[in-house]
Amino acid sequence: MRVRFAPSPTGFQHIGGYRTALFDWLLARHARGTFLLRIEDTDIARTVPGAVEAIIEGFQWLGLDWDEGPLIGGPFGPYFQTQRRDIYRAMSNQLITGGHAYQCFCTADRLKQVRDEQQARGEPPRYDRLCRRINSEERARRVADGEPYVVRFAVPTEGATLVDDALRGAIRFENANLDDAVLLKSNAYPTYHLANVVDDHLMRITHVIRAEEWIPSAPLHVLTYAALDWAPPVFVHVPDVLGPDGRKLSKRHGAVPLLEYRDRGYLPEAVLNYMALLGWSFDDKADVLSRDQLIASFSLERVGTAGARYDPGRLLWFNGVYIRQLSPADLADRTLPFLERPQDQGGLPDSVSRPLDRAYAERVVGLERERMKTLADAAEMTEFFFTEALEYDPALLIAKGMDRERTLDGLRRADKLLRASRRWVAGNIEPKLRELVAELGLKPVQLFTSLRVAVTGRTVSPPLFDTMEVLGRQRSLNRLARALVLLAEK
C-alpha cells in the first residue's frame, strides 16, 4: 500500500488539512505501507514563501513521519510538482495524440463572456468547446504561430462515469454534465487534474485519500486514468472538518494554523488524538488513544461520511488529559519554554531572571499539573512561585466567617509554630497546622485560606502545604511576616 498527502503551499494548513493527512498516515502505518509527501506547487501565483517549511514543521511537530518526499527524496521523485513539468507536458501530448485532449486558444475574456451569457440564460457555466471543433490544420497552424493555448480534456459527451468511492460506493456522473477541464495552463504548468493523476500513477499510489470537496472532479480523474490506459487507485473521499458555523473549515472563518496550537501550549499527542476522532471512531467507549493504539486500530471501515464540526472545548479536554499523563520531568521540559518566553508573549514577568532553575521549576510545575489545560497556562498559574513581592488586597487574608483579630491571632500562632518547626516538608507542616486549627476551634478552611493568601497572594493555588514546601522555608516565612504587617496596618 502506498499513500500520499499532497498539500499545496498556498498558505498554512489547519486542523482540517492535517486531519486528512493523519488518515493517510494512519492507513499507511497500519498496513505497514509507505506514506509519502508530495508538494503540489503548480499554482505559482498563489504559492506562499515559507509555506512548504511550515507544512513540514507541522508534520514533524505531530510526529507524522514520511518515507518519501521533501528533505529525504525517494525512488519516485522529485516530489515537488514544479520540478516535474517535462513529465506533465509529455503526458499532455500523449492525451492530445490519443484524441483525449486538445489545445484551446480561447482568451480569458471570451471565457468570461461565454460564462456570463450562459448564466444569463440560466444554463450551467461551462466551456462551450469552441476550440474542440477546430480542424487539425488550423490547430497546427495556430500552435506553430505561437498563439497561446491551454490543453483541455475532451470529455465524452455521452454516457456516464462511475467513481468508486471506498466510503460511499459508486457515484454516478452523467458525462453530459462534465466540463472540458484545463489540464495544462498557458504557462505550461499543469493543473491539479493532470498533475495529480500523473503523479499518483507514477508514484504507484494505491489509495487516494482526500477531502470530499474533490468528489465533483473525481469523474474527470477517472476518465483521465482511462485515457492514459492506467488503472485508477482506490478513491477515499473523507468528510470535511467543519468550523463552528457548520461550514467547511477555512482560513477566513476562524481556522487557525496548526502550529499555532503548539504555540498556545497544546500537546501534539492531544491534537493527534482529537483529530483522529474527527470523522473516525474506534468503538463505543474508547476516546483516549495513543499514537500506537491509533495505528493499531485504524481502518477505513470506521471512517464516517458526515462532516465533523471542530469543537475547541473537546480538544482542550484532551490536552488536559495528556498533560496529566506526563511525568513532572517531561512536563517541565515542555513547559519551561513557555515560562521563559518574554512577559508580553505570555511568559513569566520579565523581572524573573532566566534561565529558570530546572529542578525548582519541575517541582512547581508538578504541583500545577492537574490544573493545567495548556502549557501556556503555567506562567499565570505559577507566577507567585518565581516572583519576590506579592501584590494582593489584604482583605483577602480574612476568610469567610472570620474577622481581623481572629485572623491576626491565627496567623501569629501559625507563624510562631512554623518558625519553630525543624523539617520544612508538607508531611511535617500539615499536622502541626491542623492541631492549631483544632486548638483555635476553627474550621480548616478558615485558617488555611488566610495562610494561602499570605503565602501565594491569591485565593486559588495548589494544595497549601505542598506549595509551602516547594516555596521553601525562608520565602514562606517572609511572606507570612509581611501578611501580618499588612493585616495589622489595615
Added chain:
RNA sequence: GCCCCCAUCGUCUAGCGGCCCAGGACAUCACCCUUUCAAGGUGGAGAUCGCGGGUUCGAAUCCCGCUGGGGGUACCA
C-alpha cells in the same frame, strides 16, 4: 441555476433489522471527596434517531420522496 455528497443528544460519535422507549465522550447541572481551585467519583438533564411514505412479524438501521445542511461549478488546489 446545474451537478454531487451528507443527515442519531448543543458537539464528537456507537449502532450495520429484533440485544435500543438508543450507548459512550466533551460541554452543562447537582451531589460526594476536600484547606482553595482542579482532578476524581456518583447521579441528572439532554436525540419522538430531520420529515413523510413504503418494505418487513419487526426499522435509527433497507427503499423512495421531501426538507435541511454542505461541497463543486476557475488557466486554485
